[in-house]
Amino acid sequence: MMNKTTISNKSISISKRQMGIYIHIPFCAKKCFYCDFLSAPADDETIKSYVEAIILEIKASHTETVVPVPTMFFGGGTPSIIDPTYISQIMEAVREQYEVESEAEITIECNPGTVSLKKLLAYKSAGINRISFGLQSADNIELRSIGRIHTYEQFQDSYEMARRAGFDNINIDLIAALPNQTTASWENTVRKVIDLEPEHISAYSLILEEGTKLYTVIEMERKNGMDRIPCEDNEREMYYLTNEMLGKAGYMHYEISNYSKPGYECRHNLSYWAPNHYIGFGIGAASYVNDVRYKNIEDxxxxIKYLSQAEKIDLSKIQVEVNHLTIENKMEEFMFLGLRRIDGISIKDFYKRFGVRYDSIYGKQTKKFLEQELLVHSDDRIYLSQRGIDVSNSVMCEFLF
Ligand code: SF4
Structure with missing residues (x-):
């Protein structure tokens, strides 16, 4: 049972402006070998208590002003692993505190093999209108090599079920440059996914994160002179192939790693990259509210203990890394996040946000990268060229103060 609680959170005030909402569900059937996200298996009691705690956190974020919510995202972890009733309860709590817009984009991440038609229909009734499937590869050997719990065939069943449940906005996540992956097998994965005609495809390259099982194994193998990870040239080849295949199939490349059918860009992610304000609930969830960035504790x-036992909830007690952004921080973020978009940043928008001319701040770096043909300047926009995307991290770094 939830404790009876008085709610108070005014440490970071929430204004009336639009706000995306992120809900973190940190549970997974099993840890994938490459994963460094905040996720782990959990028992039923922990899941129940966690959902109750999230609902208390949502209620404690109450604001007297009505905050319109244009996008929501249930991420993880594997949100589809928990009982769909919990998802409905969280949605209800959000609707009680915020004005979820009638046209809001509401996404839930699902892992193949963890959904049923009943579950998907329950999501629909709760107002969820976008499904994001973590497929990663259409090759069962590759899936096993990274510790995924599902096969390609299980994914196909889940995907078809989602269509049957009436979802007409589906994303499929893929990972390129997996251990032992060849360009031919990547091409086969992309081809199979195109044939399914999802509205959105995310295709990231594998990042070996320190501390993960895969990192440890690969590092050990490398010490013994073996390397199963495709080299940088192969990884780039896969990237160009993805662009070409998805372009021909009618997908717009709108962010370095994201492609969509026209009109199906992920609005939630676009607002992260704008960057617009959003609030995250659950452990480790990041928020950007009124020019303050912070995240929740990860334990x-x-x-659960704090939210279920506090007589008077003070959300600052579960917030860490609270960072009041300076104008310089905001300019850096505008550039860093904006350049991830294929259409880059708008010079007029820069002026509108910061009240200073773009060249007076970034003229020097921009001139250098234009000369090196790593950036392109067209009308009001500055964006990365194809070569610029290949070295995007080093280009973006030069926009930091
Ligand atoms: S399903 Fe996703 S969050 Fe869960 S362990 Fe695998 S990669 Fe991590």
């Missing part, structure tokens, strides 16, 4: 026991 699930501490999170």
């Amino acid at each position: 699930i026991n501490e999170y």
Whole structure:
């Protein structure tokens, strides 16, 4: 049972402006070998207590002003692993506190093999209108090599079920440059996904994160002179192939790693990259509210304990890394996040946001990269060229103060 609680969170005030909402569900059937996200298996009691705690956190974020919510995202972890009733309860709590717009984009991440038609229909009734499937590869050997719990065939069943449940906005996540992956097998994955005609495809390249099982194994193999990870040239080849195949199939390349059918860009992610304001609920969830960035604590026991036992909830007690952004921080973010978009940043928008001319701040770096043909300037926009995308990290770094 939830404790009876008085709610108070005015440490970071929430204004009337639009706000995306992110809900973190940190549970997974099993840890994938490459994963460094905040996720782990959990028992039913922990899941129940966590959902109750999230609902308390949502209620404690109450604001007297009505905040319109144009996008929501249930991420994880594997949100589809928990009982769909919990998802409905969270949606209800959000609707009680915020004005979820009638046309809001509401996404839930699902792992193949963890959904049923009943579950998907329950999501629909809760107002969820976008499904994001983590497929990663259409090759079962590759899936096993990264510790995924599902096969390609299970994914196909889940995908078809989602269509049957009436979802007409589906994303499929893929990962390129997996261990032992060849360009031919990547091409086969992309081809199979195109044939399914999802509205959106995310295709990231594998990043070996320190501390993951895969990192440890690959590092050990490398010490013994073996390397199963495709080299940078192969990885780039896969990237160009993805652009070409998805372009021919009618997908717009709108962000370095994201493609969509026209009109199906992920609005939630676009607002992260704008960057617009959003609030995250659950452990480790990041928020950007009124020019303050912060995140929640990552310890699930501490999170549940505080929210379920506090007589008067003060959300600052579960917030860490609170960072009041300076104008310089905001300019850096505008550039860093904006350049991830294929159409880059708008010079007029820069002036509108910061009240200073773009060249007076970034003229020097921009001139250099235009000369090196790593950036392109067209009308009001500055964006990365194809070569610029290949070295995007080093280009973006030069826009930091
Ligand atoms: S399903 Fe996603 S969040 Fe869960 S362990 Fe695998 S990669 Fe991590």
